[in-house]
Amino acid sequence: MRTFKNQSVKILSRGEVAKLTGVGIETVRFYEQKGLIEEPERSSSGYREYSQDFVKRIRFIQQAKKLGFSLKEISSLLSLRVDPQKTCKDVKRLTQTKISDVDKKIVQLKKIKRALGKLAAACRGKGPTSECPILEALDLEKPQ
Amino acid sequence: MRTFKNQSVKILSRGEVAKLTGVGIETVRFYEQKGLIEEPERSSSGYREYSQDFVKRIRFIQQAKKLGFSLKEISSLLSLRVDPQKTCKDVKRLTQTKISDVDKKIVQLKKIKRALGKLAAACRGKGPTSECPILEALDLEKPQ
């Protein structure tokens, strides 16, 4: 344990971070190279020393990836903040755009969910005979 | 126009399908090679002849990709149907799994959306000073 800003901080090795986040050990270095996580402190022998914050960040990256965000987009999500280069207004505008992107994804997922629900329900009766029931179910959701 | 099952069907060329769906012309062939769309009919000279169904299917593929589904997963979504190889029960189970996957995505997106909302709201006051406000906002949503 080491202290930082009056809080005790457990130092993690790269292997430990990999294990805690479920990514490969090389992926941690890869994300560092790509600027998705900052360069961690180093021990006297050159070993990387990670805090728990790195774990949070990598978990977020993994989650966002599953939601269809590219590493580039994730990077821009993670760097959303008020800094001297940007006014508060800029940040709000940027954030609003991200919220709208996220909303669009939610809407599409809900459509797919409803289509899947219809597909499951269709099993009860004579069953779907269509070539591609999920597309048909989606079409009913959004005619034309 | 040509008729098929008593319905008039506009035949589309590969280029037209590409234009209508917004994908590259080579991508249409790529999806055919990968089995994501079936092999279309051919004209006497060997030209592919697509129906509007192909357009729907490719639009679905594009949408699902934006939601973080791989082509393999999309393929399995598109092939969800009652066929002689599977019982109705099997289809229901498969579909239920997909619905639960979709639900998880929706939940995660909503968390990110709320975090983004907090970030935008934080601008009003003294503004966020954190290294990574979005992660902090997410943490408040789901402590630990």
Add this chain to the structure above:
DNA sequence: CTACACTCTGTATCATACTACAGGGTCAAC
């Protein structure tokens, strides 16, 4: 009847996001 846009096949190349070495150093246990 030819110019030009389009299609065909096969294959090669590309971007993204990892994943796997090779060749070396570190460190704790025995």
Add this chain to the structure above:
DNA sequence: GTTGACCCTGTAGTATGATACAGAGTGTAG
């Protein structure tokens, strides 16, 4: 003090999802 599990760097290779190109045929407008 050496064994084994870890870490370091640099670089090469892989999987996925396209995207480009070469060399050929097609189709139609003028």
